[in-house]
Each structure stands twice: as C-alpha cells, then as structure tokens.
Amino acid sequence: MFWIIYGIYVLLSLLLIYVLYRKSWQDRLMKGIVIVVLPGVGWLLPTFWPKWLIGDSNEDFEDFVTRQAEEHKVKRIGIYQQIERQQELDVIPIEDALVVSENKTRRKVLIDVLKQDAVNYLEILQRAVSNEDKETSYYAVSAIMEAKRKLQLALQDLAVKFESDPTDQLVVKTYAEVLHAYMRSGFLDDRTLLKYRYTYRTVLLKWIELDKCCEWAYQECVNLELTLGSFAEAEKMARLYVDALPDSEGAYLSLMKVYYEIRSVQRLQQALDSLKNSPIKLSNQALTMVRFWSEGA
Known part of the structure; x- marks a missing residue:
C-alpha cells in the first residue's frame, strides 16, 4: 500500500x-x-520557495556577478565623487596661493606645477620668480626652464615636419599652438621674438589655407598683423575672416578692432552696422561692445 x-x-x-x-x-x-x-x-x-519570497533563485552566475559588480561600481563612484568634491573644496587658485599663502603652501603649489605641464602656467610662474621666498622663486625658475626646454624641443621637431609636409593640417595646427605658447613665454628678446612672429604668420596663413573655417587662426592672424604694424594686411585678413564666416560675431569684432587701431571711425561704424544688422545672436561681450560704440564712444 x-x-x-x-x-x-x-x-x-x-x-x-x-x-x-x-x-x-x-x-x-x-x-x-x-x-x-x-x-x-x-x-x-x-529550492521550491516562490521567487517573490527569496528573490530570483535561478539567477545565472554571470548575471549575479554583473549585478554585484554594478552595485559595487555605483558605491565606488559615489565614494570617488565625495573625494573629488572634497578635493575641489581644498583647491587654491595658483595665483592666490602665490600672493596670499604662507611659504609652505606656495612651495607645495610650485612643486605640483613642476609635476604637471608647466607650459600652461608660464605667466603665473614668471610672477613667482620675483617672490620674496627664495625657495618659491627657485621652484618657479626650475619650472620655467623645464617648460622652455620642452617648447624648444617641440619647435625643432615641428619645424622639420612643417618643412617636409606643410599640408599636414595636424602638424600645422600644433606648430601654430606651440609657437603661440613660446612667444608668450617671456623667454625671447625683441629680435628673436620678431623672427618667431614672422614664422608664426607663415604657419597661420598655411593653416587658414588648409582650413578656411578656423576662427582662432583668423583672430591670431589679425592680431599678429596689428602687432607687426601691417595694418593693410590686418584689414585684408579681417575681411577674409568675415567672408569665410559671415555668421561669426568674432569676424566683425576683429574688423572693428582693425578700424579702431587705424582710427577709421567711419569704417568702424560700417562694421558695427553690419554686425547689428546681421542675424547673429550676440554674446554678452559682443553686446557690450555694440552698446559702447552705438553710444558714440
């Protein structure tokens, strides 16, 4: 039975x-x-209990590992965000640290700059050279010398590449950016600086030839021609800028800058009217300039 x-x-x-x-x-x-x-x-x-009571007991191992990893990732990201938030709160602007901080903080800031790319902080480092704290000044000089060495090596390499293939847009762009940084570094005497400015002009013109929509190259070229005193070339470049990018406020502002430098009130007013009549949505900077010149300043 x-x-x-x-x-x-x-x-x-x-x-x-x-x-x-x-x-x-x-x-x-x-x-x-x-x-x-x-x-x-x-x-x-x-093993026979319902899933709503114990969860998904048939979950694959891979799914389980993935789920656990995702949960761990979320927790980890949360921790990192807290750390980054705290780091942001602890950050002191380099300029402020060199002016108002104690010597220990100044030295720490300069050491951190030495560990990074000092090229990005050249103007600040130049001010730090004259700091009353000798150790801070020493660190600043060391950082400047290292930045100068890197820039010189980069310029030598890029000059060779530019000569061998002036149509390589990446080389041209990089060469222009390194030249720009080197000329602003304060390392050059007037004669050497003038020489590099003419090299810079050649590179910028080639960049514009390769990329007719690069605003930075147009702006740099206009400013460079004004610095060199080549006002006719500056006006020509500004007009090329407007023709190439008629929807850019920067083009009209560059043209206005040229006419301001050559003291041509009438043509400045014409450039201003062209900007005001354009469909361009102006930035705060452009609006300020338009209002300033519209008031007859």
Whole structure:
C-alpha cells in the first residue's frame, strides 16, 4: 500500500515539476531527485520557495556577478565623487596661493606645477620668480626652464615636419599652438621674438589655407598683423575672416578692432552696422561692445 501511494506521489510530483520548470532540464532533474529522496518534505525546502519570497533563485552566475559588480561600481563612484568634491573644496587658485599663502603652501603649489605641464602656467610662474621666498622663486625658475626646454624641443621637431609636409593640417595646427605658447613665454628678446612672429604668420596663413573655417587662426592672424604694424594686411585678413564666416560675431569684432587701431571711425561704424544688422545672436561681450560704440564712444 505504501509503495502505491509513494508511486502516485512521485508521478504527480514529477508531472508538476515538468509543468513548472520547463526551461531547464537540469533544474527539473535536481528538483526531481529532491522530491524522490525526500518525499513530502522536499516540497518544503528553499529550492521550491516562490521567487517573490527569496528573490530570483535561478539567477545565472554571470548575471549575479554583473549585478554585484554594478552595485559595487555605483558605491565606488559615489565614494570617488565625495573625494573629488572634497578635493575641489581644498583647491587654491595658483595665483592666490602665490600672493596670499604662507611659504609652505606656495612651495607645495610650485612643486605640483613642476609635476604637471608647466607650459600652461608660464605667466603665473614668471610672477613667482620675483617672490620674496627664495625657495618659491627657485621652484618657479626650475619650472620655467623645464617648460622652455620642452617648447624648444617641440619647435625643432615641428619645424622639420612643417618643412617636409606643410599640408599636414595636424602638424600645422600644433606648430601654430606651440609657437603661440613660446612667444608668450617671456623667454625671447625683441629680435628673436620678431623672427618667431614672422614664422608664426607663415604657419597661420598655411593653416587658414588648409582650413578656411578656423576662427582662432583668423583672430591670431589679425592680431599678429596689428602687432607687426601691417595694418593693410590686418584689414585684408579681417575681411577674409568675415567672408569665410559671415555668421561669426568674432569676424566683425576683429574688423572693428582693425578700424579702431587705424582710427577709421567711419569704417568702424560700417562694421558695427553690419554686425547689428546681421542675424547673429550676440554674446554678452559682443553686446557690450555694440552698446559702447552705438553710444558714440
């Protein structure tokens, strides 16, 4: 009698398991073994509990690892954000540190600059050279010399590449940017600086020839011609700028700057009217200039 009841129990259980767990034959086999070995009691084990009670017990290992990794990543990002936020609060602008901070802080700031790219801080470093703290001044001089060395090596390499292939836009762009940084570094005497300015002009003109929509190159070229006193060339470049980028406020502002330098009030007013009548949405800087000149200043 027992074996009949047991046989019916096993058959009904296996049938129920087959219906409930069709997706995985391994799952069916495991659960079948459990209810055969532990008749009745097997149905009370956690392997048969509903998912809403224990969660997804059939979650793949890869899914589990992925989920845990994502949760850990979220926690880790949260920690990093807290650290970065604290670092931002601890940051002291370099200019302020060199002016108002104690000597220990000044030295630390200069050491940090030495570890980074000092080229980006040349103007600040030049001011730090005359700092009353001798150690701060020494660090500033060291940073400037290292920056000068890097710029000179870069210029030598780029000059060779530019001569060999002046149509390489990346080389031309990089060469112009390094020349710009070197001329602003304060390393050059007047005669050498003039020489580099003419080299810079050549590179900028080539850049404009290769990329007629590069605003920075146009602006630099206009400013350079004004610095060299080549006012006719400056006006020509500013007009080329307007023709190439008629929807740029910078083009009109550059043209106005040229006419201001040559004291041509009439043509400055014409450039101003062209800007005011254009469909360009002006920035705050441009609006300020338009209002200033519109008032007859």
